[in-house]
Amino acid sequence: MYCIFIYGLPARDADTTFFAYGNLLSNHPPTEMSSPTSKIEEIIDTTQDSDAQDDSDDNGAEEHEHDGTQRQQEPSSSTASSSKKKKKKRSKAAKALNALTGKSIPQALVDQVLDSVKAEGGEGSEQANAENVRQALEHMKIMDVVKGKAGFGGLNKKDMGEHKFWSTQPVPQLGEGPPEEDGYIEPSQPAEEVRQDPYPLPKDFEWSIIDITDPSQATEVHELLSLHYVEDGDATFRFKYSAEFLQWALQVPGYSKEWHIGVRVKSNKKLVGFISGVPMLLRVRKNKFMSAEINYLCVHKKLRSKRLAPLLIKEVTRQIHLQGIFQAIYTAGVVVPTPVSTTQYQHRNLNVTKLIDIQFSFVPRNMTLARMIRLNQLSNKTQLPGMREMTEKDIPQVTELYSKYMERFDMVPIMNAQEVRHQFLSGSGKAGTGDKWRRDGQVVWAYVVEDNDTHKITDFMSFYSLPSTVINHPKHGLLEAAYLHYYASDAAFVENADENGVLKERLQGLIGDALIVANNAKFDVFNALTMMDNSLFLKELRFAVGNGFLNFYLYNWRTAPLAGMKEENGVPVGRGIGVVMV
Numbered sequence: 001m002y003c004i005f006i007y008g009l010p011a012r013d014a015d016t017t018f019f020a021y022g023n024l025l026s027n028h029p030p031t032e033m034s035s036p037t038s039k040i041e042e043i044i045d046t047t048q049d050s051d052a053q054d055d056s057d058d059n060g061a062e063e064h065e066h067d068g069t070q071r072q073q074e075p076s077s078s079t080a081s082s083s084k085k086k087k088k089k090r091s092k093a094a095k096a097l098n099a100l101t102g103k104s105i106p107q108a109l110v111d112q113v114l115d116s117v118k119a120e121g122g123e124g125s126e127q128a129n130a131e132n133v134r135q136a137l138e139h140m141k142i143m144d145v146v147k148g149k150a151g152f153g154g155l156n157k158k159d160m161g162e163h164k165f166w167s168t169q170p171v172p173q174l175g176e177g178p179p180e181e182d183g184y185i186e187p188s189q190p191a192e193e194v195r196q197d198p199y200p201l202p203k204d205f206e207w208s209i210i211d212i213t214d215p216s217q218a219t220e221v222h223e224l225l226s227l228h229y230v231e232d233g234d235a236t237f238r239f240k241y242s243a244e245f246l247q248w249a250l251q252v253p254g255y256s257k258e259w260h261i262g263v264r265v266k267s268n269k270k271l272v273g274f275i276s277g278v279p280m281l282l283r284v285r286k287n288k289f290m291s292a293e294i295n296y297l298c299v300h301k302k303l304r305s306k307r308l309a310p311l312l313i314k315e316v317t318r319q320i321h322l323q324g325i326f327q328a329i330y331t332a333g334v335v336v337p338t339p340v341s342t343t344q345y346q347h348r349n350l351n352v353t354k355l356i357d358i359q360f361s362f363v364p365r366n367m368t369l370a371r372m373i374r375l376n377q378l379s380n381k382t383q384l385p386g387m388r389e390m391t392e393k394d395i396p397q398v399t400e401l402y403s404k405y406m407e408r409f410d411m412v413p414i415m416n417a418q419e420v421r422h423q424f425l426s427g428s429g430k431a432g433t434g435d436k437w438r439r440d441g442q443v444v445w446a447y448v449v450e451d452n453d454t455h456k457i458t459d460f461m462s463f464y465s466l467p468s469t470v471i472n473h474p475k476h477g478l479l480e481a482a483y484l485h486y487y488a489s490d491a492a493f494v495e496n497a498d499e500n501g502v503l504k505e506r507l508q509g510l511i512g513d514a515l516i517v518a519n520n521a522k523f524d525v526f527n528a529l530t531m532m533d534n535s536l537f538l539k540e541l542r543f544a545v546g547n548g549f550l551n552f553y554l555y556n557w558r559t560a561p562l563a564g565m566k567e568e569n570g571v572p573v574g575r576g577i578g579v580v581m582v
């Protein structure tokens with residue numbers, strides 16, 4: 001059996017292919033907007049209403065069924081087979097599917113769905129295949145949120161002229177082609193030439209610098225995002241960033257509170273918009289520069305399509321310019337001018353029963369729930385000798401290992417020991433609470449592998465907690481999702497580590513243990529993107545291909561497109577993205 005998880009096409013095909021079945025995914029219209037602000041008073045009235053929705057937390061966490069053994073996993077299927085027989089069967093499945101749905105579904109999509117089905121041991125007759133793909137497509141709509149930040153690759157792509165805001169910004173314009181040389185688009189300005197006053201807002205609103213160290217203001221941002229941040233088209237799932245998470249993510253060393261910007265209704269001070277930036281020393285290929293990492297752009301649902309987002313973006317840009325920084329990095333599911341790379345979501349089932357209950361996953365026709373549970377079962381003990389939770393004393397070694405490992409990618413954050421401490425230890429929850437696997441308020445998990453003889457740290461891995469509200473579900477209020485954060489292994493430094501499979505094997509062990517820890521910490525699903533070295537373990541560890549894409553963007557910086565991680569015959573081709581955006 002297998003989860004439905006998201007089936008998609010390789011990102012490079014997205015622009016051409018997704019349009020072909022855009023009508024099938026009609027819950028993803030192009031983002032367009034622009035109604036006048038004349039009804040603003042009516043909006044203010046309605047934003048005073050309570051935002052009450054059924055967002056109750058999950059009280060019914062289920063017991064996982066483990067027998068304490070690591071089961072042999074079935075080998076994963078390859079994404080394409082040259083076998084003529086298989087091709088013929090699949091082309092018949094596509095025909096049967098088209099007859100079943102009355103739609104014209106691209107063969108490439110059918111193939112990819114069936115590859116995932118097969119990886120779960122479920123591919124069957126033509127008719128069963130057609131039914132499996134139909135079910136998968138039906139369920140695709142629920143994955144928009146877990147895919148990251150919404151948006152299917154090219155579905156919402158508009159012509160440049162239609163991007164009223166983005167066509168005015170120093171970003172590579174759509175179709176521009178790779179630059180001859182890397183570099184800025186607009187030169188930096190001296191501080192006195194930067195606009196000194198905030199941009200004007202519509203009269204009923206005001207800017208508000210958010211002090212994220214203040215628990216009540218962190219809670220306000222948490223509540224805005226919990227009700228209005230990214231969700232799927234059917235309003236089934238919506239990201240639920242905790243206040244603790246936001247405090248962790250927004251207080252990186254050197255942060256400025258002026259980069260945490262809210263919009264409030266003047267009359268009642270209600271927070272209705274937000275955007276944030278934090279500093280990041282970034283290396284893009286050979287160039288290192290200070291940049292801002294932009295995240296958590298959100299506008300209250302009742303104020304959408306009124307061009308508030310461009311105002312928030314311009315205001316945060318102004319605040320960042322005032323501090324002498326002129327480049328930024330950000331990610332989004334939507335396509336705006338112009339992604340520097342596109343990665344795809346992948347999902348590993350942990351709590352199969354719950355994932356099926358909430359329709360995150362489904363049981364295909366020729367699979368049973370029991371088999372699906374068995375296939376996804378994990379040991380409750382980590383497998384790599386020397387694996388333990390990271391502590392303060394590991395910081396120097398982890399910093400060194402991280403830096404060396406990350407040199408292998410084209411775009412990475414450069415971190416010193418203080419930043420490493422922040423990223424991996426400062427979100428580790430309240431000491432002495434919870435159990436071995438999860439402390440109260442824990443948002444990030446970090447583990448190291450220590451060599452018993454030399455006491456050298458040979459590997460580390462981390463993941464973070466980002467739950468989603470399961471909207472209006474009678475039993476489950478929360479989808480507990482773990483997301484892969486940074487990791488590194490000294491296996492990468494062994495000569496021919498790719499060709500001889502040393503790195504692949506070590507990473508499978510390392511991230512396999514991350515799955516075990518996450519499972520013990522009662523996460524329901526473990527998510528990762530096709531970036532860094534992830535393609536070396538995703539299939540083997542039973543991640544299923546997602547239908548969600550996450551686009552990476554650079555503001556005021558040109559560089560040729562960066563590779564997400566790909567592999568051919570087990571050997572990596574290109575190492576591009578090494579930035580994890582939380």
Ligand SMILES: CCCCCCCCCCCCCC(=O)SCCNC(=O)CCNC(=O)[C@H](O)C(C)(C)COP(=O)(O)OP(=O)(O)OC[C@H]1O[C@@H](n2cnc3c(N)ncnc32)[C@H](O)[C@@H]1OP(=O)(O)O
Nearest residue numbers: 163164165166296297298299304305306307308309326328
């Ligand atoms: C040097 C320093 C530079 C710092 C800044 C660097 C740039 C940072 C850029 C921001 C990085 C954010 C990273 C994240 O947080 S990605 C997460 C974004 N948040 C959500 O998806 C939450 C749910 N949605 C909402 O809250 C609203 O729909 C938002 C606020 C997203 C748009 O509100 P609304 O729906 O009411 O629209 P509008 O009428 O105000 O404005 C329409 C214009 O806005 C463009 N748009 C819409 N969505 C996005 C998006 N995700 N990235 C970039 N642009 C976006 C759109 O193409 C159009 O421009 P153009 O097509 O006409 O040209």
